[in-house]
Amino acid sequence: MAKSFHELSSRAQLIVFVLLSVLTAGGAWQVLLSPMGTELETRRTYQQLVDSNLTSARAVAGRLPQVEREVRELELALHQTTAVIPDEKDPQDVLRHLHELASMSMLNLASFSPKPIVSKPQYAEWPIEIGFEGNFHDLGTFFGRIATMSRLMSVTNLKIQTRQRQNGRGTVSVSCLATTFVFKKDPAPAVAGDRP
Secondary structure: OOOOHHHOOHHHHHHHHHHHHHHHHHHHHHHHHHHHHHHHHHHHHHHHHHHHHHHHHHHHHHHHHHHHHHHHHHHHHHHHHHHHOOOOOOHHHHHHHHHHHHHHOOOEEEEEEEOOOEEOOOEEEEEEEEEEEEOHHHHHHHHHHHHOOOOOEEEEEEEEEEEEOOOOOEEEEEEEEEEEEEEOOOOOOOOOOOOO
16 A cells, blocks of 8 residues: 555655655756757857858958959059040040141041941940041051050051152052040940850
8 A cells, every 4th residue: 555755764755855856857957947958059059150250251351451452453454444445435535636646747637537336345436437648657657656545546447549749749648447445334234145
C-alpha cells in the first residue's frame, strides 16, 4: 500500500525531494530559460552579421579617398574629352575656327555647308562640306593646323583642282568633307538584342 511522505524513511524522503527538485528545475529550464537561450543565440547571430557589415563598411570607407581621387581623375578626363568632342553642336564656333585656320594658312574659305547629323550610340558625327582656295603649300599648312586643333575633326572626300593665275602662280581649289563630333550627355539605352 501506498505510504504517505511522512512515513517514508529519511533517506527515501531525501531521494523523493531530490527527484522533485530535478523535475522542477527541468520544467523551469524548459519554460523560462530555453526561450531565453534561443533569443540569446538569435542575438549573437545578429551581432555577427552586424560585425561583418561593419567590417565591410570600414573597408569601403578605407577605400573612399582612393575612389574620390579616381572620380576626380575621371571628371578631368571627361572635361578634356568634351574639349575634343564638345557636348553641343555650335556651328558658329566651328565656322569661326575653320575661318581662323584658313586665314592663318593664307587660304580663302569659299564655302561652308553643314550636312545632317549622323547619330551614333555615344556621340554624333556632324559633317560639314567646306571649300577653300589658295596655294598648295598653304593647303598643307591648313590641314596640319586642323590636325593639332583641340577639337576632333576628320577630313574626307578631298578634291583638289589646280588653276593658273594671271600672274603665273598656281592656285588650288579644294573641297572636302570635314566631320566634327558632338558628345551625347545621355546616350540612348542599349536595346535588349544589342551586345556590349
